Amino acid sequence: MAIISPSILASDYMNFERDLTAAKQAGAKWLHIDIMDGIFVPNITFGPGVVKGMRRVSDLTLDVHLMIDRPIRYVQHFCDAGADYLTIHVEADTRENTRAALEKIRSLGVKPGIVVKPKTPAEDIAEFLPLVDMVLVMTVEPGFGGQKFMADMMPKVNQLRKMLDEVNPACHLEVDGGVDAVTCALCKENGADVLVAGSAFFGAADRAEMVKIIEA
Numbered sequence: 001m002a003i004i005s006p007s008i009l010a011s012d013y014m015n016f017e018r019d020l021t022a023a024k025q026a027g028a029k030w031l032h033i034d035i036m037d038g039i040f041v042p043n044i045t046f047g048p049g050v051v052k053g054m055r056r057v058s059d060l061t062l063d064v065h066l067m068i069d070r071p072i073r074y075v076q077h078f079c080d081a082g083a084d085y086l087t088i089h090v091e092a093d094t095r096e097n098t099r100a101a102l103e104k105i106r107s108l109g110v111k112p113g114i115v116v117k118p119k120t121p122a123e124d125i126a127e128f129l130p131l132v133d134m135v136l137v138m139t140v141e142p143g144f145g146g147q148k149f150m151a152d153m154m155p156k157v158n159q160l161r162k163m164l165d166e167v168n169p170a171c172h173l174e175v176d177g178g179v180d181a182v183t184c185a186l187c188k189e190n191g192a193d194v195l196v197a198g199s200a201f202f203g204a205a206d207r208a209e210m211v212k213i214i215e216a
């Protein structure tokens with residue numbers, strides 16, 4: 001059984017509390033929060049204060065995706081803000097700092113995750129797989145919602161599931177970008193068990209039905 005993680009990037013920013021409540025009422029258990037700094041990606045979103053506010057009004061599992069340069073500078077802030085999972089990009093810093101950031105996240109009682117952009121091969125995160133509770137494979141170039149799903153990422157998802165089965169079988173494997181009622185099937189077939197859905201969830205006429213389809 002898969003888990004949907006609705007991305008608040010596609011929600012109404014003047015009505016976060018309403019939309020978080022709607023996600024819960026639709027049956028979602030997780031919430032995906034995209035943090036962008038305008039440097040690692042060409043877009044800017046929210047800071048730790050917004051995560052803290054969401055923590056205050058929601059008991060959903062907060063799945064925080066950091067798309068920021070040198071995330072080690074900010075992991076403490078996002079852990080303190082109430083993230084349950086905190087996921088950092090392998091491309092965002094040196095390998096030493098990436099390892100240190102993942103260890104720091106865990107030491108603060110939060111579940112660490114590692115993300116790869118579409119052009120980054122699975123092998124680039126092999127050394128981090130034993131250290132994380134989530135691996136995230138981007139199925140669009142990070143930065144914006146509503147982009148087309150890259151089906152050519154599926155071999156990488158499959159490869160990472162196999163690599164995880166060897167060294168860390170309990171680790172979640174998440175996909176992010178262009179996931180909808182159709183593309184979710186491919187992701188699940190290839191071993192993903194957490195599926196981010198922004199536009200497909202918040203734009204759905206029947207969100208409870210979308211949760212059922214994506215989690216089936």
Ligand code: DX5
Nearest residue numbers: 007142143145146178198199
């Ligand atoms: C993109 C973000 C995604 C985004 C997905 O950089 O990481 O989480 O919200 O949006 P959709 O589901 O609309 O592709």
Ligand code: ZN
Nearest residue numbers: 032034065176
């Ligand atoms: Zn994301």
